[in-house]
Amino acid sequence: MRSAWMFLTPMILVLAAVAGWPLLRTIYFGFTNTSLSDFENQQWVGFDNYFSVLTLPSGKEVYDGLFADPVWWAAVWNTIRFTVISVFCETVFGLVVALVLNASFKGRGLVRAAILIPWAIPTIVSAKMWAWMLNDQFGIINDILLRLHLISAKIAWTADPDTAMAAVLMVDIWKTTPFMALLILAGLQMVPNDIYEAARIDGVNPIKVFWKVTLPLIRPALMVAVIFRALDAFRIFDLIYVLTPNNVQTKSMSVYAKENLFDFDRFALGSAASTALFVILATFTILYMWLGRVDLSGGR
Amino acid sequence: MLKFVGNVLFYALLLVIIVVSIFPFYYAIITSFKSGTALFEVSYWPSAFSLDNYVSVLTQGSFARNLLNSLFISGTVVFLSLLLGITAAYALARVRFRGRSAILLTILSVSMFPQVAVLAGLFELVRRFDLINTPFALIFSYMIFTLPFTVWVLTTFVRDLPVEIEEAAIVDGATPWKIIIKVFMPLMWPALVTTGLLAFISAWNEFLFALTFTLTNSQRTVPVAIALLSGATQFEVPWGNIMAASVIVTVPLVVLVLIFQRKIISGLTAGGVKG
Numbered sequence: 369m370r371s372a373w374m375f376l377t378p379m380i381l382v383l384a385a386v387a388g389w390p391l392l393r394t395i396y397f398g399f400t401n402t403s404l405s406d407f408e409n410q411q412w413v414g415f416d417n418y419f420s421v422l423t424l425p426s427g428k429e430v431y432d433g434l435f436a437d438p439v440w441w442a443a444v445w446n447t448i449r450f451t452v453i454s455v456f457c458e459t460v461f462g463l464v465v466a467l468v469l470n471a472s473f474k475g476r477g478l479v480r481a482a483i484l485i486p487w488a489i490p491t492i493v494s495a496k497m498w499a500w501m502l503n504d505q506f507g508i509i510n511d512i513l514l515r516l517h518l519i520s521a522k523i524a525w526t527a528d529p530d531t532a533m534a535a536v537l538m539v540d541i542w543k544t545t546p547f548m549a550l551l552i553l554a555g556l557q558m559v560p561n562d563i564y565e566a567a568r569i570d571g572v573n574p575i576k577v578f579w580k581v582t583l584p585l586i587r588p589a590l591m592v593a594v595i596f597r598a599l600d601a602f603r604i605f606d607l608i609y610v611l612t613p614n615n616v617q618t619k620s621m622s623v624y625a626k627e628n629l630f631d632f633d634r635f636a637l638g639s640a641a642s643t644a645l646f647v648i649l650a651t652f653t654i655l656y657m658w659l660g661r662v663d664l665s666g667g668r
Numbered sequence: 669m670l671k672f673v674g675n676v677l678f679y680a681l682l683l684v685i686i687v688v689s690i691f692p693f694y695y696a697i698i699t700s701f702k703s704g705t706a707l708f709e710v711s712y713w714p715s716a717f718s719l720d721n722y723v724s725v726l727t728q729g730s731f732a733r734n735l736l737n738s739l740f741i742s743g744t745v746v747f748l749s750l751l752l753g754i755t756a757a758y759a760l761a762r763v764r765f766r767g768r769s770a771i772l773l774t775i776l777s778v779s780m781f782p783q784v785a786v787l788a789g790l791f792e793l794v795r796r797f798d799l800i801n802t803p804f805a806l807i808f809s810y811m812i813f814t815l816p817f818t819v820w821v822l823t824t825f826v827r828d829l830p831v832e833i834e835e836a837a838i839v840d841g842a843t844p845w846k847i848i849i850k851v852f853m854p855l856m857w858p859a860l861v862t863t864g865l866l867a868f869i870s871a872w873n874e875f876l877f878a879l880t881f882t883l884t885n886s887q888r889t890v891p892v893a894i895a896l897l898s899g900a901t902q903f904e905v906p907w908g909n910i911m912a913a914s915v916i917v918t919v920p921l922v923v924l925v926l927i928f929q930r931k932i933i934s935g936l937t938a939g940g941v942k943g
Binding site for chain 2: 371372373375376378379380382383385386387389390391392393394397407464465468471473477479480481482483484485486487488489490491492493494495496497498500501503505506507508511542546547550551554596599602603605606609610621622625626629630635638639642643645646649653
């Protein structure tokens, strides 16, 4: 009993120092006018970083703060769009890959090893590898598409506002589908074989078996996988920051916060943006767990 | 006939999965062996074998130093997380006490924290203790994602171990600390290897904290170094060097992942946390 707390205290202290306290300080900074150049002296400014109305000498009213910044709203929209599309595609592709890997064939271990490679590659490295493949002049993707006559001119994938988000999605889906596939595969392997056997003997169409038997049975595992992926996608930073720098079409909420904190010297606004991201994520998680009645222990 | 078509489709799908998974890495490898103008000719098969890019990335600039930084930081983070994780996991999996599920829930929610939400607060801490541009800033801040993950996965592993073993030890009068060292450690080492490896990979790959808390080239970790690798001018991207650096940092990871494939998969599905 007492030794339980003795064993837990160091871990709890470290988590409090590295997560709890910094989170509280971030929230606090969001309500002050802290700046990097004058870090020690700050004043409480209330909700000004979120929304404020300034009256110019001319009498004209100007709105300021996070909620009045169109760039932030664009970042919110980008993040939502990225999360929905990437998680949807990763779930569908992950399901396909998991179903393939669940079949028995020669060399299954090798294929499973092959799909782990995208997962093992560091995000920054995969961003650079894909940036090179997507290069407008010398990239192999444009070369393949030109040879197949799918495009008539080379595309500047990462720079063009119309394709930048598609490029980010492509890389993320490539990198993260293996993770989804493995989680779903673990769920699939828990489905007892007798069920398939019985369905086969009764002559049930395999597609019907999938919709009526497999999918309902792996639903808990699928829900856990989707929520973890969605939470992860929502805070995306590194891929976007490296693959499509300074692009308003792809800037995520994390990128917006980091840029304001350290690159644009608007530390207080950046803190407010970080807090907003945290609040949105927390609300989303609680709602999802409540609506989906996800049992998080189901993933164990 | 229908079965034959089905089989063909199945193996075609399999081939697509394999090619899509491996191709980008394969392409990075063949690019890294090209130099000069060959770099700017698209080729689908290995067409050159020159080690120029590897030589220049390892001798010019501070990439070799960056590799050492990453190794030191990730290694220390793994050691500390495992040390704190195994004792906490023992308490969480074996001892029934009030507030246990609250602690588990807290650990799980910390693992879902957006990193940027603690960035400002961590910056203040790191700055106050004068750790900016030192490896210790990163070792400290990386605990936010490695520790919850380690505790969570190790707890599920300890829970699956038979209780009888330690009951025997308790009857023999062993203290909890002795039980951990003498009874659990020998049984846990496969779990420790898996968790340690996954924690190592996530620390090795981390970008946001490393980008924010390091200022000079010699203090950077590998991902930041690769992201900021630049040529003589702003417009001249040294793709050859970037690909060589990418291959250098990825090959050890891929080898480790292939060796520990089974363990990693079981660790990932137990943790349900992206590594």
